[in-house]
Amino acid sequence: MNQYKEFSTKLYNILDINNIAIDEPMKNHTSFKVGGPADVLVTPQNYNQVVSVIKLCNENNIPYYIVGKGSNLLVRDGGLRGIVVKLTKLDNITVEGEKIVVQCGADLCKVSDAALENKLTGFEFACGIPGTVGGAVTMNAGAYNGEISQVIESSLVVDKSGNLLTLNKEELELGYRMSAIQKYEYTVLETTFKLVYGEYEKIKQRIDDLTKKREDKQPLEYPSAGSTFKRPEGYFTGKLIEESALKGFSLGGAQVSEKHGGFIINKDNATASDILNLIAHVQHTIKERYNIDLDTEVRIIGED
Missing domain, CATH: 3.30.43.10 (Uridine Diphospho-n-acetylenolpyruvylglucosamine Reductase, domain 2)
Known part of the structure; x- marks a missing residue:
């Protein structure tokens, strides 16, 4: 029960x-x-x-x-x-001059669209990141040489006791896939991004280019959680996995994508256990071959 x-x-x-x-x-x-x-x-x-x-x-x-x-x-x-x-029902986006105030449940791609519509540049990197603003701030999400820390001004958060706090960029302690949100178990409610005015056509071209690059290189046709592993300092995860002949390797219904080695996909009705076993196999193989620890970027929770 x-x-x-x-x-x-x-x-x-x-x-x-x-x-x-x-x-x-x-x-x-x-x-x-x-x-x-x-x-x-x-x-x-x-x-x-x-x-x-x-x-x-x-x-x-x-x-x-x-x-x-x-x-x-x-x-x-x-x-x-x-x-x-x-928190996906909290998805309001408000543009105030060069600032965009966004509720935590808003899609990053919709924030990118709002920036484009208002001729604001700086958020193009996030056009293809499939998550919400709250999650993106929590892990300082990034792609294509851009990340949330470059455009954020502040976030309204709630702590575990239910207190509301407004944290500026420095107080958010944004690092590689890390933040004060994770450290202190805060919940992001709202974020203000500071962008700058640019040219509509140049912004649109950048978004179109990144969208095509993502469609060409990532296995978007299968369920996944994006990049499965964090990038070890000095290395590219996908390259390590490809050189270890792991692309296409499957366990149960889970597979290391043949399109991009950094993605584990739900190829054929995988269970969470299939995916976890495949993650462990990739980590073990890379450790044995390169003596490199691959940490997961994906958040893993729940009971077996």
Whole structure:
């Protein structure tokens, strides 16, 4: 029996019934299309609801997980005990001169579109990153020589006690796939980006070029979580994997992409265990061959 069903009734004082789901399969909420059930999944529609849910979880000693589109997430087959707080309904984008104020659940590609429409440059690198702003800030997401730290001004966050904090760029402690958000387990609610005016056609051309490069080089036709591994200093992960003859290697329904060695894909109805076993095999092979530790970029949570 779902041990948090009784607790879930308390959520009805905060959220509409349509924003609460019991025993919700996480495969429906991750780009890998795998993952067992979450005891309770909620979709807040405003900041007060997010804060109230976090406070309620803490007061009742209930674990909670913050997710967006699940594009950098692998949930194990046993699912998640506790509450999943999915923030994709918080997706407003407001342009204020050279600044764009964005709620955490907004797609990065839509922020890129808004920048283009307003002739703002600097956000083109993110046009193909499939996640949300909250996740992108949390991991300082980047692509094609650009990253969030280059364009961010500040973020409104909530801490584990339910307190609201506004953190400037320095306070966010943005590093390679790291931030104060991870370090202190904050939740991003809203972010302000500072861009500069540019020429519409040049911005559009850059976006078109990056989109084509992504379509040509990445296995977008299969479920995945993007780049599976972090890049070891001084090396390119895809090259290490390709030189180790791992491209195309499969375990169960999971495969190292034949198109890009840095991607593990759900090729044929993979389970989370298939993907985890393949990740472990790649890590072991690279360690044996190069004495390099490959750390995962994808966030792995849940029970086996």
